[in-house]
Amino acid sequence: MPELPEVETTRLGLVPRVVGRRIRDVVVREPRLRWPVPRGLAARLRGAQVRAIHRRGKYLLFEFEAGHLLVHLGMSGSLTLVPPDRPVRRHDHVDLVLDSGDIVRLNDARRFGAVLWVRDPARHPLLDGLGVEPFDDAFGGDYLHRVSHGRRAPVKQFLMDARVVTGIGNIYANEALFAARIHPSRASGRISRSRFDRLAGAVRATLTRALAAGGSTLRDFVGSDGQPGHFQLEYAVYGREGSPCPACGAPVRAGRHAGRSTFYCASCQH
């Protein structure tokens, strides 16, 4: 599920009612996520105040005085803010119970998500190799051009490589490449600086539009308020094999890169 727009939608929804609150309790109903949820989380966090909620790539980091609680939503996760009397549903694996009574509840059917305690995010193996954020000043055509030097893998894979740029998953890679009119199979090291400028702009524009729509909901994603996103209604190519390209009317084609579905317009993208 969640790529940058969905994770950021979640973060923005949580901030007003979670930052500044203290943790009353942590309930772990199912510790078997991607990695085991650390034991003793409740003892560690009880009484601790949430100072901020950060996002790095697709990771959320709840900042406490002693460290950070890292949350990743995997493919099917969501974090919702629910009242104390909300019945527990299937796949509601972890609750952060706040001193307000509200509960930050993680639901994740596929359990590819993660909840970990991180003392120092700058030195954590999951975080320290991450590339630039798409909305950082460091990100742009110049950066992509430089980093892609010598790479033969398709540009779509390059764009989805979190060590290059974070937050872009399969949906937004497809959509950004369409918006930039670049063919997903093109070798990343053989794309000009000016076309990378266009791609960087398309990435930002696509993510911005998705954020404005509250992200995408294909199946499970809901924001912190429990409401789905609606950017999937604006897809130009993703999941639209055989439908007319919104720019030229040619049928959208499907393919695969690195095991992931790819959608593109063969007449618009080169």
Added chain:
DNA sequence: AGAACCACCTGGCAGC
């Protein structure tokens, strides 16, 4: 170093 592939897990859907 870079790229290809597998693994993890559940649920929804198409096809028979």
Added chain:
DNA sequence: TGCTGCCAGGTGGTTC
């Protein structure tokens, strides 16, 4: 209706 096989928003680990 049920069964089987395939597919899905991610990403770490292994192998070449």
